[in-house]
Amino acid sequence: xxxxxxxxxxxxxxxxxxxxxxxxxxxxxxxxxxxxxxxxxxxxxxxxxxxxxxxxxxxxxxxxxxxxxxxxxxxxxxxxxxxxxxxxxxxxxxxxxxxxxxxxxxxxxxxxxxxxxxxxxxxxxxxxxxxxxxxxxxxxxxxxxxxxxxxxxxxxxxxxxxxxxxxxxxxxxxx
Numbered sequence: 614x615x616x617x618x619x620x621x622x623x624x625x626x627x628x629x630x631x632x633x634x635x636x637x638x639x640x641x642x643x644x645x646x647x648x649x650x651x652x653x654x655x656x657x658x659x660x661x662x663x664x665x666x667x668x669x670x671x672x673x674x675x676x677x678x679x680x681x682x683x684x685x686x687x688x689x690x691x692x693x694x695x696x697x698x699x700x701x702x703x704x705x706x707x708x709x710x711x712x713x714x715x716x717x718x719x720x721x722x723x724x725x726x727x728x729x730x731x732x733x734x735x736x737x738x739x740x741x742x743x744x745x746x747x748x749x750x751x752x753x754x755x756x757x758x759x760x761x762x763x764x765x766x767x768x769x770x771x772x773x774x775x776x777x778x779x780x781x782x783x784x785x786x787x788x
Contacts, residue, residue: 617678618720619651620686621748623713623731623740624779625672626697627661632671632777634697638710639675639779641693647680648689654743656777662737667707673779674715674743683717687727690714715744719754730754738767 626634635656643650654674661667679686690712697710715731722729734740735756741764749761756763 615680615682617680618718620677620679620717621715621744622675622677622690623672623711623715623734623743624675625670625739626708626710627668627670628707628709629698632656632775634710635671635673635777636779638693638697638712641696642675642677642689645689648686649678650675651678652676652747653779654746655774656779657739657743658773658775659739660771661707670739671775671777672739672743674740674747675779676747683714683720683722683727683729686714686717715740716751716754721754735763736767738764738769738772741767742769742772 624635624638639650639653642648652675656671656673658669658671660669681689694708694710694712713731714727714729715734717729720729730753731740734744735753741760745760745764750759752759753763
């Protein structure tokens, strides 16, 4: 039996009714018996990484307690992305939904198709700022820096907090 593990996951998108999709995806993840959604950061709007000829993204971080291995959690996230119409045509291209495992307890995973902690999280304000909102004093398991310090280092340029809740009862009822 797997012991419960605290996971922080990035959630975002930039195609369609993004706020609804993010809220509905959180509700979908919550329906899994092996996952408990504990908290959500505020949602932020930010410009795209990669190709610039696409809409801005909405991004947040969710805190989970999981009874899944990292590989099984990745499989769940990929399945949920597909349920919400995710198409992987262009690297860093537009997407209806993006789910990324940022941290899995203090575990370090480096295998084909899965790297934890997320290999680019320390470079991205849209990951670090919401992660610091939820877990400011936790320390990155590889870089040995707090998320709060890392977020301060990358700054908030291009990041705007938006009034969107990932726990909207209305959106959940529509799923």
